[in-house]
Amino acid sequence: MTAKSASDDVLIVHGGTPLEGELKVRGAKNLVPKAMVAALLGSEPSRLRNVPDIRDVRVVRGLLQLHGVTVKPGDEPGELVLDPSHVESANVADIDAHAGSSRIPILFCGPLLHRLGHAFIPGLGGCDIGGRPIDFHFDVLRQFGATIEKRADGQVLEAKQRLRGTKIRLPYPSVGATEQVLLTAVLAEGVTELSNAAVEPEIEDLICVLQKMGAIIAMDTDRTIRITGVDKLGGYNHAALPDRLEAASWASAALATEGDVYVRGAQQRSMMTFLNTYRKVGGAFEIDDEGIRFWHPGGPLNAIALETDVHPGFQTDWQQPLVVALTQASGLSIVHETVYESRLGFTSALNQMGAHIQLYRECLGGTPCRFGQRNFLHSAVVSGPTKLQGADLVIPDLRGGFSYLIAALAAQGTSRVHGIELINRGYENFPEKLGALGAKFELPNG
Ligand SMILES: CC(=O)N[C@H]1[C@@H](OP(=O)(O)OP(=O)(O)OC[C@H]2O[C@@H](n3ccc(=O)[nH]c3=O)[C@H](O)[C@@H]2O)O[C@H](CO)[C@@H](O)[C@@H]1O
Ligand SMILES: C=C(OP(=O)(O)O)C(=O)O
Numbered sequence: 144m145t146a147k148s149a150s151d152d153v154l155i156v157h158g159g160t161p162l163e164g165e166l167k168v169r170g171a172k173n174l175v176p177k178a179m180v181a182a183l184l185g186s187e188p189s190r191l192r193n194v195p196d197i198r199d200v201r202v203v204r205g206l207l208q209l210h211g212v213t214v215k216p217g218d219e220p221g222e223l224v225l226d227p228s229h230v231e232s233a234n235v236a237d238i239d240a241h242a243g244s245s246r247i248p249i250l251f252c253g254p255l256l257h258r259l260g261h262a263f264i265p266g267l268g269g270c271d272i273g274g275r276p277i278d279f280h281f282d283v284l285r286q287f288g289a290t291i292e293k294r295a296d297g298q299v300l301e302a303k304q305r306l307r308g309t310k311i312r313l314p315y316p317s318v319g320a321t322e323q324v325l326l327t328a329v330l331a332e333g334v335t336e337l338s339n340a341a342v343e344p345e346i347e348d349l350i351c352v353l354q355k356m357g358a359i360i361a362m363d364t365d366r367t368i369r370i371t372g373v374d375k376l377g378g379y380n381h382a383a384l385p386d387r388l389e390a391a392s393w394a395s396a397a398l399a400t401e402g403d404v405y406v407r408g409a410q411q412r413s414m415m416t417f418l419n420t421y422r423k424v425g426g427a428f429e430i431d432d433e434g435i436r437f438w439h440p441g442g443p444l445n446a447i448a449l450e451t452d453v454h455p456g457f458q459t460d461w462q463q464p465l466v467v468a469l470t471q472a473s474g475l476s477i478v479h480e481t482v483y484e485s486r487l488g489f490t491s492a493l494n495q496m497g498a499h500i501q502l503y504r505e506c507l508g509g510t511p512c513r514f515g516q517r518n519f520l521h522s523a524v525v526s527g528p529t530k531l532q533g534a535d536l537v538i539p540d541l542r543g544g545f546s547y548l549i550a551a552l553a554a555q556g557t558s559r560v561h562g563i564e565l566i567n568r569g570y571e572n573f574p575e576k577l578g579a580l581g582a583k584f585e586l587p588n589g
Pocket of ligand 1: 246458
């Protein structure tokens, strides 16, 4: 931590007050930037509604503008109008400067190859929760007919002729690689068959966007997606699905602080697995047409065994916030992280606050995963309940950061949470939302 980040980017939290009240979640961080990239494929303007003001959206907006797309606010709040009539090459140094902390630049490959015949992809950002290779992406792009040249500052891709549909089997149902295939196959010549695809709700919503543009995409029940390439796509008018990851984060905060929070926009369908787990832990919820109320019903919480997985399993981005609530459950909880090999490092700071969390290299869940026997501390035993005490915390990644906020809110005493700018990557206006829920905090430089 530099002296600058220590003093400029800090939230001082006075813990011990239950979060109570209402907030609204808008469009999903893991859909909105991708729908914005999809607009590049169209020959007409697109309208995207329910767009949150988060850093990943700002990064993609900047990258689209660098490539000649005009991006303007629409008539209603949270609406963007994206006009791709004049797509052009961008200066490599500018792309590098704009790519920032996001992983989305990799998804520009297919659309830029279709529009310009070439693309430059800078080094990627995103959360530091594992190696996060992009080998699947480049393997599939080569199968479509692209050539890829690795350079020190990024990758240069070229399509000498129209990309061709192909038959692909992903080694693992990667969200990003599935989106890469979708965004490339829709304008490729002929049919693409993708098996072992990811089927997260955000992917289904991206498919809805592409279908509105004129794409032909069929989803089978066995993780197979068939795309019939078309010659031209139009624009879309779409309201992004709400952010189920943010909704679950606030639900976990309600549980850990013994609070009661209504999350307007939260949807049962995309959160079913989370809701089942929440109920097993002892959290209460009530669903209506506008959102979901989450609360701690009093009494002890239950320890559980939890394994993260691809959809429809327990989403890995739900894991870190819920672990804070598990420190308040009676008994031993087991957490097996099977999506990212290094997503449990954030627990050491929770231990400094008084939690008892022990990490293991073994697969402690029921299913052996890719990380077993490979020296990754990817399983945890959480022993609770433990009282948490305020501490000085440095945010390691997006969800880890929100977890530290929850821990600081649940703890006795005062915490200083450093590096809160990272949270802006995926949580819109979180200080305002905390304020509306009655949290006691100061933003000394805000
Ligand atoms: C912007 C966005 O939507 N981010 C989400 C997306 O990330 P992202 O799309 O990066 O995640 P992936 O689903 O691709 O990654 C899953 C696993 O596949 C591995 N892998 C992936 C690609 C590849 O080329 N090679 C490879 O080995 C990764 O290292 C990881 O272990 O899905 C993740 C899993 O639901 C979520 O946690 C992220 O919030
Ligand atoms: C891991 C995450 O995002 P990203 O893929 O953008 O790093 C996340 O949202 O928790």
